[in-house]
Amino acid sequence: MDLTQGTSKEKRDRAQKMMLWFGIVSLLMGFAGWTSAYIVSSAREDWASDVALPASFFASTIVIIISSITYILAKKTIKQGDVKKTTTWLLVTLGLGIAFIALQFNGFSQLISEGYYFTGPTSSIKMSYVFLIAAVHIVHVVAGMISLLVVLWNTYKNKYSAEETLGVEMGATFWHFLDILWVYLILFMYFVN
DSSP states (O other): OOTTOSOHHHHHHHHHHHHHHHHHHHHHHHHHHHHHHHHHHTTSTTOOTTOOOOHHHHHHHHHHHHHHHHHHHHHHHHHTTOHHHHHHHHHHHHHHHHHHHHHHHHHHHHHHHTTOOSSSTTOOHHHHHHHHHHHHHHHHHHHHHHHHHHHHHHHHTTOOOSSOOHHHHHHHHHHHHHHHHHHHHHHHHHHOO
8 A cells, every 4th residue: 555645645554553553562572572571580489479369460361352342332332423322332431440450459558468569588489570560560550540631531532433543443443452452461370480
């Protein structure tokens, strides 16, 4: 495909999508680095292989998967031109995003109540990685929620229609990336002891 072809709107839309994908790839590289360091560090003698992940982390996984489904429904309804249903699905997605973060912090509380900390004399390298990876993912979920708020605002301002869905599509792409990333991370931390 010749990227120089098309209307200025088509070119602008392609450029925005490409920038989103560049951002996603750079985030993947960061998480690949942290998970690689996790694997290398797991060979250390002081690696705490008997520590279980908190139940809240698994509950949050279910919540973020459901939130991806609700974002898919929002995308579907905007393509049908139903702004009211789109707004409802986006609000449900936002609520699920908030629930995900609350469950993550509950998981941190569970770890702390068991005596594990990010740093300090009672921390372990494994738990430091768990805290780091989960916290950095939370920061990106917050960024996803900010983009979701922008999509909601633009939906409220009637900037989207059955013919103009770019913002919803890009927001959904980033949200699904965050979902898939967390599923990978939780499985990775569960199976790599």
